[in-house]
Amino acid sequence: MKYETVIGLEVHVELATESKIFCSCSAKFGAEQNDHVCPACCGMPGMLPIVNKRVVDLGMTAGMMLNCDINRTTTFDKKSYYYPDLPGSYQTTQWFAPICVNGKVKINTSKGEKFVRIKQIHMEEDAGKLVHDDWTDTSLVDYNRTSVPLIEIVSQPDLSSAEEVLAYLERLRDLLRFAKVSDCRFEQGSMRCDVNLSIRPEGSDKLGVRTEMKNMNSLSAIERAIDYEVARHIDALENHTEELVQETRRWDDVKGKSYSMRTKETAGDYRYFPDPNVMPVVIDDEWFDSIRASLPEFPEVKKAKYTEELGLSEYDADQLTQSRAYCDCFEAALAESGMAKESANWIISDCAKALNRRQETADMLKINGKALGQLIKLVSEDKVGRANAKKILDAMFEEDIDPLAYAEKNGFIVSNDTGAIEAIVKAVVEADPKSVADFKGGKEKALMALFGKCMKELKGNCNPQVLREILIDQINKA
Amino acid sequence: MTKEILLRLESENQLALDDTQRDEIIAFMDAQGVEFAKLDAIDTENTERMVHVMPILTVVREDVMIKNFTRDELQAGAPETMDGYWQVPRLVE
Numbered sequence: 001m002k003y004e005t006v007i008g009l010e011v012h013v014e015l016a017t018e019s020k021i022f023c024s025c026s027a028k029f030g031a032e033q034n035d036h037v038c039p040a041c042c043g044m045p046g047m048l049p050i051v052n053k054r055v056v057d058l059g060m061t062a063g064m065m066l067n068c069d070i071n072r073t074t075t076f077d078k079k080s081y082y083y084p085d086l087p088g089s090y091q092t093t094q095w096f097a098p099i100c101v102n103g104k105v106k107i108n109t110s111k112g113e114k115f116v117r118i119k120q121i122h123m124e125e126d127a128g129k130l131v132h133d134d135w136t137d138t139s140l141v142d143y144n145r146t147s148v149p150l151i152e153i154v155s156q157p158d159l160s161s162a163e164e165v166l167a168y169l170e171r172l173r174d175l176l177r178f179a180k181v182s183d184c185r186f187e188q189g190s191m192r193c194d195v196n197l198s199i200r201p202e203g204s205d206k207l208g209v210r211t212e213m214k215n216m217n218s219l220s221a222i223e224r225a226i227d228y229e230v231a232r233h234i235d236a237l238e239n240h241t242e243e244l245v246q247e248t249r250r251w252d253d254v255k256g257k258s259y260s261m262r263t264k265e266t267a268g269d270y271r272y273f274p275d276p277n278v279m280p281v282v283i284d285d286e287w288f289d290s291i292r293a294s295l296p297e298f299p300e301v302k303k304a305k306y307t308e309e310l311g312l313s314e315y316d317a318d319q320l321t322q323s324r325a326y327c328d329c330f331e332a333a334l335a336e337s338g339m340a341k342e343s344a345n346w347i348i349s350d351c352a353k354a355l356n357r358r359q360e361t362a363d364m365l366k367i368n369g370k371a372l373g374q375l376i377k378l379v380s381e382d383k384v385g386r387a388n389a390k391k392i393l394d395a396m397f398e399e400d401i402d403p404l405a406y407a408e409k410n411g412f413i414v415s416n417d418t419g420a421i422e423a424i425v426k427a428v429v430e431a432d433p434k435s436v437a438d439f440k441g442g443k444e445k446a447l448m449a450l451f452g453k454c455m456k457e458l459k460g461n462c463n464p465q466v467l468r469e470i471l472i473d474q475i476n477k478a
Numbered sequence: 479m480t481k482e483i484l485l486r487l488e489s490e491n492q493l494a495l496d497d498t499q500r501d502e503i504i505a506f507m508d509a510q511g512v513e514f515a516k517l518d519a520i521d522t523e524n525t526e527r528m529v530h531v532m533p534i535l536t537v538v539r540e541d542v543m544i545k546n547f548t549r550d551e552l553q554a555g556a557p558e559t560m561d562g563y564w565q566v567p568r569l570v571e
């Protein structure tokens with residue numbers, strides 16, 4: 001019998017905010033244990049949560065990027081469960097009126113285009129972290145992550161293969177990064193995914209028994225886990241190797257197997273009820289419109305613009321649109337310099353190399369795009385040589401500098417004093433009669449050696465064409 | 479409320495009740511059930527959902543990080559701590 005796979009995803013994304021969702025503690029990753037805590041986020045009685053407006057901004061932004069309807073009155077609810085990583089014994093989340101509903105996302109796979117429907121996006125707080133200490137046989141609790149803001153993006157069960165799941169996750173990641181909702185880094189846990197999966201005979205409209213794998217945190221693990229679960233379900237149905245039950249399973253990526261964790265809770269077990277401490281949030285037209293106006297163009301819209309209007313190659317446009325930071329820098333550099341191809345090259349090649357040296361990603365490009373445009377102009381107007389321009393770019397990664405002032409201060413301005421250039425070239429030629437003779441004997445390489453020596457003496461501050469002419473002139477005179 | 483449901487809630491919430499307490503709770507919840515049945519009987523088809531009991535909406539703050547407390551202050555009343563962590567009985571899922 002042929003089977004089809006039915007997959008729905010719940011994707012958790014940590015929002016790019018400074019502070020937590022209901023208190024002013026830092027939401028940043030990587031502090032010492034319990035350094036980012038206050039009475040509110042460690043569950044002390046009597047504390048009142050106050051919603052971080054930025055969380056609502058980013059929730060709305062995510063919804064608009066994913067074609068959702070925005071609930072103009074959105075409310076928070078308590079989800080009860082008892083575990084030490086949740087100090088209040090409940091998670092504040094959204095159940096009755098989530099911020100976004102009814103979205104859709106277009107994905108591309110080898111089978112073509114497809115829309116994945118989004119059921120809802122809700123805002124909620126993250127839980128803390130537990131470390132189990134074998135020596136004392138106790139659990140150690142760190143509340144730094146407690147109340148860090150998340151959105152959970154719940155899809156409809158519209159996905160039918162690991163390939164589609166990966167295409168969907170990559171599309172979510174691209175759109176949310178582009179809109180600066182989150183850095184969406186699986187490896188740091190800022191994007192995590194629960195996979196709900198069942199199989200059924202092809203063409204059947206009845207859903208099979210569903211299993212859920214929680215907290216998957218790498219694309220390759222998700223792919224392997226889906227393939228494993230599909231095979232396990234089919235084996236259970238065809239060969240009766242086990243009875244499938246609705247449950248939560250843990251994926252062990254090292255062993256390449258999934259294990260039963262516990263039976264699945266149903267919504268009723270969480271006893272959702274409206275959180276009386278958090279006032280409903282009403283999004284008025286002004287607020288809604290300001291978020292709509294702040295949305296970026298989709299990457300593919302920018303790409304089309306870059307190739308069709310600016311004449312960039314497909315490759316260059318692809319490279320730039322992989323990162324919103326690249327696009328912003330490129331557009332600012334272009335506005336200043338008027339040179340599209342040059343601006344693209346400096347970002348794709350020189351900035352990318354500099355980021356690489358600093359072990360930073362494309363999203364972390366922070367240099368001033370306008371200053372980059374000024375630097376490009378200095379090079380194209382022969383005011384600064386290319387090698388020195390790269391040094392100026394390196395300085396731009398350290399601080400926001402004015403390229404011209406920096407070039408003047410550091411002696412990077414190209415000399416137009418041909419008399420002075422001639423004197424230096426003459427000295428180089430006289431000091432190296434062997435290279436001169438080699439060149440005259442037909443060895444082109446000898447000219448390059450002399451050229452390099454002259455450029456070094458001139459500290460890079462000479463137009464290469466001018467230098468070449470003066471050099472050949474001096475060789476002929478020698 | 480049945481005894482079966484109560485036992486499940488007990489285990490989920492890690493409570494240890496005795497039979498007298500169980501009987502009390504079941505009787506109390508059954509009484510609540512009678513009241514809820516009256517509410518359920520009311521036709522709310524065209525009633526807008528009440529979002530909150532207080533007429534206060536949209537209490538939000540700007541996204542500014544403020545550190546008001548030290549770890550030592552917060553852990554001053556904790557029964558057990560270790561290396562800056564709260565220390566609790568080990569739980570196995």
Ligand SMILES: [Zn+2]
Nearest residue numbers: 023025038041
């Ligand atoms: Zn806090």
